[in-house]
Amino acid sequence: MRFPALPLAVALALIAGGCERRPDDVAVVVSAIGGPPELRDPTKVELGFTQSVLLGATAQGLVRFDAVGGIEPGIAERWIVTDGGRSYIFRLREAEWADGTRITAADVVASMRAAIAPRARSALTPFVAVIDEVVEMTPQVVEVRLKHPRPDLLKLFAQPEFAILRRAKLAGTGPFRIAAAARGAPLLRPAIDPTQMPDEPTEPDPADDVRLYGERAAVALARFAARESDLILGGTFRDWPLLDHAGIAPANLRIDPAAGLFGLAIVSEEGFTADPANREALAMAIDRDALTARFRPEWTPVETVLPAQLDSASPPKAPDWFAEPLDNRRLIARNRVAAWRAANPGAPPTIRLAMPRSLGSKLLWYQVAADLRAIGLQPAWVDEREDADLRLIDAVAPYDSARWYLVTACQTCPEDLSAVIDAARDAPTLGERARRIAEADLALSAAHRYIPIAQPLRWSVAALRLRAFQTNPRAWHPLTHLREP
Incomplete structure (x- = not known):
C-alpha cells in the first residue's frame, strides 16, 4: 500500500490501531513529520525537521548524539577540552567520503569554518560566535579555539548543522549512505567502516537499511497503522490531537522529556x-x-x-x-x-x-x-x-x-x-x-x-521491534540507534 498525499479524512479512516510487529529481517521504515527528505546545505538554508534527520543520518559531525541524547564519537574518535574550556582538540578516526577518499583534518577544518561563518543561515550560528578559529594541527588532529571558555559546546557540534560535508557535492561520511534515491523516500544503507573491512565481500543485510519518508502526521499515522512503517519522528503539539483518532497503542507512543x-x-x-x-x-x-x-x-x-x-x-x-x-x-x-x-x-x-x-x-x-x-x-x-x-x-x-x-x-x-x-x-x-x-x-x-x-511537547510512535529506541531531552533519535545490534 502507498500513501502519496492522502487527505486528512482519508488518512484517519485508514487508522485502526494495533501494535503488531513488522518482521525483523526487513528495512526499518521511518516517517519524519515534515517536508520531503532532501539534502540541503545548512549554511545556505535553515533546515526543516525531515532535512535534519536525513543530513544527520548521512553526514555526521565531529561528534554525534547517542540514543539518550548523550555524546558519542562521530568523525572524531576522541577529544579533550583544555585551557579552561578555551580549546577543543579532536583526533580523527579513519573515515572515507562516499568515493573512497580518506577524510583529513583539512576537510574538517574547511567544513567547520563554513558552518560557523557569520553568513551561515543556521539558527545555531549565533551560539558559535565564541569560536575564534578552527585549525589543522596534524593531518589527523583538529583544534577548535575559543575566545572565551565554553565547556558545553559538544552538544552543538553534534547537531546536523555542524555535519562535516563536502559542500560542492553535499556529501558526508555516514553513518548512512543513500543507496537508492527513490522519490520522496530514500533508502539509507550503513556506510562501510574502512577499519572493519571483511576479508571477503558480503552482501548488505536488508535489516540494516532504513527507508525514510517525509510526510504529514496524518499520513505517517496511517502508514504506521497499516503496519508499513516502524517509526514516526517529529511529533509536536501541532499534531497531538490526531492521536485521539489514531488508535495508537500506549506501548507504541513515546513522549520525550524535551528541554x-x-x-x-x-x-x-x-x-x-x-x-x-x-x-x-x-x-x-x-x-x-x-x-x-x-x-x-x-x-x-x-x-x-x-x-x-x-x-x-x-x-x-x-x-x-x-x-x-x-x-x-x-x-x-x-x-x-x-x-x-x-x-x-x-x-x-x-x-x-x-x-x-x-x-x-x-x-x-x-x-x-x-x-x-x-x-x-x-x-x-x-x-x-x-x-x-x-x-x-x-x-x-x-x-x-x-x-x-x-x-x-x-x-x-x-x-x-x-x-x-x-x-x-x-x-x-x-x-x-x-x-x-x-x-x-x-x-x-x-x-x-x-x-x-x-516545556515543548515532543512525541514519537515506535514499533516494539525498535528495542534500542529511547526518549531523551534533546528529542533527537539517531537512525543508528533504533535496533539492538
Missing part, C-alpha cells in the same frame, strides 16, 4: 503591549494548568524562562505573581486592562497572536483566547508570518545553556535588553558568564517579554 521553550514572545512595542505592566498582565491571565490539560494531563506547566539553573549563577527568576491564585491574578490583570482602556479611549483592545495553522494550534487558541477575553481583551489569530503582538515559540534546546533560552525567548527584544544578554556571550570567564546570565534572566523577567507556558 526547551513553549510559550508566547511579546513582539510588539505598540498599543497595550508597550507597557511592561500590561505585558505582565497577559502572563498573569494564562491558565497554564487548563491549557496543558487540553493536550495531556502529564504535560507540566512552567512559569519561568529557564527550566533550571543550568549555567546561571542563580536559580530561575520566578514571576512576582507566582504564588497568587489564578482569580487574584486575573483581577489584577483586568484592572490594568481597564486602566489602559480609560487612558486610551477609542484604542482597540486587540491582541494579535501569531501561530501556525494546525489542530493543535486550535486547542491552544481556544484556551489562550478565553484567557485574554477573561481580562477584557479581544484576541485575534493571525498567520505565523504576519505582524502580531504575541508570537508562539516552540523549540527544543540544542544544548544545556541558559543563554540559549534567553536569546530564543527574546528574539525581538529592544537593544538595551539584548545588550544585557549579549554581555553573557562576551564574558571572559565562566564565573563572570554565570553572573551575566543571572542578570539577563532578571532583566528579561522584569521586562516581561516572554510568557512561559510549558
